[in-house]
Amino acid sequence: MKGWMGKIKVLFLMGLVSLVLSACGKENLTALDPKGYGAEKSFDLIILPTVIMSFVLLIVMVLLTVALIKFRKKKGREDFIPKQVEGNHTLETVWTVIPILLLIIIAVPTVMYEFNLADEADAADSLNVEVTGNQYWWHFNYEGLDIQTSQDVYIPVGEKVYFNMLSSDVIHSFWVPTLAGKLDVNPENVNTFYIEAYEEGVYWGKCAEFCGPSHSLMDFKVVVVSQEEFDQWVADMQNFDPETVELDSEVAVEGRELFDQYNCMACHAIGSSPVAVGPNLTNFADRTKLAGVEEMTKDKLVEWIVNPELIKPGNKMTGAYPKINEEDAAKIAEYLMQLSPSEITIENADGGLK
Ligand code: HEC
Numbered sequence: 357m358k359g360w361m362g363k364i365k366v367l368f369l370m371g372l373v374s375l376v377l378s379a380c381g382k383e384n385l386t387a388l389d390p391k392g393y394g395a396e397k398s399f400d401l402i403i404l405p406t407v408i409m410s411f412v413l414l415i416v417m418v419l420l421t422v423a424l425i426k427f428r429k430k431k432g433r434e435d436f437i438p439k440q441v442e443g444n445h446t447l448e449t450v451w452t453v454i455p456i457l458l459l460i461i462i463a464v465p466t467v468m469y470e471f472n473l474a475d476e477a478d479a480a481d482s483l484n485v486e487v488t489g490n491q492y493w494w495h496f497n498y499e500g501l502d503i504q505t506s507q508d509v510y511i512p513v514g515e516k517v518y519f520n521m522l523s524s525d526v527i528h529s530f531w532v533p534t535l536a537g538k539l540d541v542n543p544e545n546v547n548t549f550y551i552e553a554y555e556e557g558v559y560w561g562k563c564a565e566f567c568g569p570s571h572s573l574m575d576f577k578v579v580v581v582s583q584e585e586f587d588q589w590v591a592d593m594q595n596f597d598p599e600t601v602e603l604d605s606e607v608a609v610e611g612r613e614l615f616d617q618y619n620c621m622a623c624h625a626i627g628s629s630p631v632a633v634g635p636n637l638t639n640f641a642d643r644t645k646l647a648g649v650e651e652m653t654k655d656k657l658v659e660w661i662v663n664p665e666l667i668k669p670g671n672k673m674t675g676a677y678p679k680i681n682e683e684d685a686a687k688i689a690e691y692l693m694q695l696s697p698s699e700i701t702i703e704n705a706d707g708g709l710k
């Protein structure tokens with residue numbers, strides 16, 4: 357009795373835990389509530405075989421149950437041997453043809469969508485974003501617009517946006533579950549797909565290919581805004597001039613000088629320079645996450661600048677600049693927190709942080 361109670365308790369606890377955990381998954385990081393063309397088609401391709409297979413399971417289970425009940429050994433007929441049907445042509449044909457038909461029903465839409473999603477026919481007339489996967493951050497270059505950004509990529513709602521992906525090091529995989537399927541990001545050949553988002557909002561992206569110790573921290577966001585907001589954002593980013601940023605405090609001005617002195621410039625561009633050894637920091641203060649994953653506060657930023665290894669093990673910034681104390685790091689942080697060229701931010705966009 358006691359053993360049973362224990363098992364029931366464990367089951368109950370497990371149920372409770374899974375209920376609680378399922379509720380705290382990040383919003384817009386699910387493939388089961390699609391908000392874009394690619395994700396919608398992928399979802400359809402999950403549902404179709406699930407329905408077919410459930411139907412098959414149901415029929416097999418019913419037949420099995422009938423057979424179990426009807427043909428069990430009965431009293432007084434222990435010696436009875438039922439009619440033997442091995443090699444029955446009709447049966448063999450039926451259970452060969454039915455799976456073939458089912459597989460065809462699944463294969464046709466799968467192959468159709470496969471080609472459809474890889475279609476690049478209107479790439480030339482669409483917005484193209486060159487994506488570079490790096491251990492452990494993402495870089496985005498808006499082709500022809502002279503805009504470089506990292507971590508967050510802004511796109512207009514309802515438009516096909518082509519992502520042309522290449523890796524600067526190992527293989528990564530670009531995945532925004534709520535908007536599109538995933539695509540490998542290789543060091544040698546450009547892989548392309550498009551995202552067509554149906555709704556404004558902020559969509560979480562993940563690297564879906566194990567790429568090193570901080571692989572699970574290689575997050576990014578797709579910020580989907582209205583066309584007007586996007587145009588505004590583009591104009592703001594283009595008009596941004598790092599030389600003329602108005603800094604509101606003496607500390608920030610000092611921070612800007614220190615940013616130079618500590619050689620941060622060698623890897624981080626501010627403005628449209630294509631230098632991208634590290635993330636482009638033009639709109640750094642507009643991001644909601646530091647380095648893609650950490651809370652965006654001044655304290656965390658200071659912690660990052662002093663020792664990024666604590667936040668992202670194995671990252672490529674650690675040890676690549678002169679040792680810096682907290683005091684100087686705080687001044688640089690003050691400066692970086694003022695890099696906000698656009699009013700169109702995740703918080704301010706119509707879709708809000710969803
Ligand atoms: C060797 C090149 C290099 C140097 C020098 C360098 N960084 Fe970095 N930095 C990186 C890389 C690479 C990342 C991305 C790390 C990651 O997320 O894996 C990064 C990330 C950052 C981030 C987070 C960016 C974001 O988009 O959230 C900040 C802030 C930053 N660095 C500030 C600095 C400062 C300040 C200095 C100078 C004291 C500096 N970096 C020097 C390469 C460098």
Ligand SMILES: [Cu+2]
Nearest residue numbers: 528563567574
């Ligand atoms: Cu990766």
